[in-house]
Amino acid sequence: MKLLLEELAAGNERVDYYMWDLYARVSQWYTADEAEKEARKALRLDTLHAIEHGGNETAEVADLIATAVLRRHLETMERLSIEYDFLPRESEILHLKFWDAARALMIEKGVLYQETEGKNKGCWVMRRAGSEVPTEGPDEDAKVIVRSNGTVTYVGKDIAYHLWKFGLLGKDFGYKPFHQYPNHMCWISTEHGEEQHPYFGRADAIYNVIDSRQNDPQNNVIQALRGMGYEDAADRYTHLNYEMVALTPRCAIELGYTVSEEDQQRAYIEVSGRKGFGVKADDLLDKLIAAAKVEVDSRHPELDEADRFETARKIAVGALRYFMLKYSRNTVIAFDFRDALSFEGETGPYVQYAIVRAANIFRKAGVAEQDAVSDLAAGDLLEGESGVSIWEVWLTASKLTMVIEQAIQNAEPAILAKYVFQLAQQFNNFYHKHHILTESDPAKKKLLLATAAVAKREMVRALSLLGIEAPEVM
RNA sequence: GCACCCGUAGCUCAGCUGGAUAGAGCGGCAGCCUCCGAAGCUGUAGGUCAGAAGUUCGAAUCUUCUCGGGUGCACCA
Known part of the structure; x- marks a missing residue:
């Protein structure tokens, strides 16, 4: 495997692309041969268990691959100005016995119990949110957390992970530096880390950005927190769900x-x-x-x-x-x-272009934007048809703070995106109707410059919240 | 079977804590660069807001039902 990774690097081939193809091939290989199907599934399960258990060659290979792909992912995300502070890994959740601590807590709080009859006999299970517990007999609807063979399911690990996130687990990861960004370090979990490291976890609030297909599993985690009496934590836990991306x-x-x-x-x-x-x-x-x-x-x-x-x-x-x-x-x-691939109409570049246009005005006018908004007297300049395009810019620009609050309250970035496009539209309309640099009336020119300054300022502010910056020229 | 999401212009989507003639982009058609950059602007055509019933002075918006599409409901992760 080391050799393969070296070959890929030497041939300038991308590890992530190679693994993307390989993953698809292997996934199909499992079910490709009817006679071999069961054997291949068993191999898959054994491999997963070996990786989870750790301390063997399979786990080492998995770690090499996962780390190589992870490094590529960080580079991809960095191209989009997305940076990470800490990368907690499932292997440490397992090896540092996070689950054992969570299990003890869950049993102590009465959330987790062993089923003694029915289809889940022998498993440790948890009541599902919103389900009716039958007055007699086993709760067949319960979620299995620990399998009858003693291994923990994904939801179990996720509960342990989120108890850690809220600082409720009483355990912590080891930390080591992983990737140096221009302005800060990205850390990764490890079993035995460095003595000096920043602290993560103990979160005030959690926003899990995961698509809507995870609604049920996420609810299980929240239900576990509630069941354990961590109502306050559960209230500060948001599954920021979104619908999937599909291809036409x-x-x-x-x-x-x-x-x-x-x-x-x-x-x-x-x-x-x-x-x-x-x-x-x-x-x-x-x-x-x-x-x-x-x-x-x-x-x-x-x-x-x-x-x-x-x-x-x-x-x-x-x-x-x-x-x-x-x-x-x-x-x-x-x-x-x-x-x-469009740069026209309702797009980011449309807004960027409006900002560049505004910037050009100030550059050519030799006026600083921040000085443009002072001692304004609109007088009768806002009257009539041409006045509309001026005051509607001011009106919309003045709403940004309110729109931001609305976007936060609804956890909906699209509200801000729609808003900044509307402001850019109104600015472009204003720009077309009023020729600022050649305006002869000093009072009117002052008002027009102020309008451009305010529009630009708010467009820049809104875009920056969306993680978008406008170029100097375009 | 149960739960959740969606159904608004040819296409992609806003509007949904009720309020006036239902909006935007793309695409179509017709215009605008001797004037701060046309990645822009203007005009125009295009909609029984899936359907039905209900609540209301008033419903795309709230309630119920029906139809159509999607996603979940693992001792997978």
Whole structure:
């Protein structure tokens, strides 16, 4: 395995892409041969147990692969300005006996009990949220936490993990540095870590950003917290769920996948790692950067290559982040290249462009934006048709703080995304109707400059909350 | 079978803690660069808000039911 990783590195091949393909092939291999099916499933289970148990060659190989892929993931996410502080690993949750501590707590609080009859006989189970407990006989609806063979299920490990997150477990990870960002260190869990390290866990609130298919398992964890009397913690636990991203049949065909007749009739097809069916973030970002670069190259030949690339990168990231955030959380995103690769209309670059336009005005006017908003007297300048485009900018710009609060309350970034697009639209309309630099009336010019300054300030503020920055030029 | 989500213009989506002629982008059609950058702006066509009943002065929005689509309900993770 070490040799393979070295070969991939030497050949400039990507580990994550290699493993993506291999994972799909292996997943299909399990069920490919009817006669071998059971044996292969058993091999899969044995391998998983070996990895969980640790201290063997299989676990070492798994660690090598997982770490190599993880490093690639961090690089991908860093391209989108997403950084991590700490990477807790399931292997430490197991090896540091987090589950044993959680199990003891759960039994002590009466949440976990051993079933003595029925289909779950011999298992340790937990009552499911919202289910009726039968007055007699076993609660067949209960969730199995510990299997009859003594191994713990995923939900059990997740409960232990979340008790740690809230500082309720009485145990902690070991920590070691993993990846150095320009401004801070990303730590990773380990069994025996360094003495000096920052503290994680003991969270005031938890937001788990996981798609809606995990609604039930997430509720199990919250139910466990409530059952243990940690009502306060349960209230501060938010499953920030969102609907999945799927591919349109057209998009799937464009990517070269074979799509069945039946699937072609559907509105969208669920992505699947096991089938190797999906779009890779790096590929999409590469496409976006390439498309933006072509435009920037032709518009700004005066810039050097590094600046042009950086500009294209900001535009590409703005397009991608906005695309992911403009849909409300309960909408299934039917991914389509035509929409995702667009820089026009309701997109991040549309807003970035409005900001660049505003910046150009101040650069050419020789006025500092922050000085533009003072001693204003609108007088009768807001009257009539042309006045509308001025005061609607002020009205919308003044609402940002309120919109932010609304977006937080609903845990819905799309509210902010829709808002900033509307503000950019109104600014562009205003920009078209009023020619600021050539305005001869000093009072009016002052008002127009102030309007541009306020619009720009609020657009920049809203975009930065969405993790999008506007380039200097575009 | 049970639970949750969705169904609004040709397409993709907002609007849903009730309020006036239901909005945006894309696509279609017709225009706008001698004027701060056209990745922009303007106009136009396009909708029985899936259907039905109910609550209300008033329903895309709330309630119930029906139809259609999706996702969960593992001794997988």
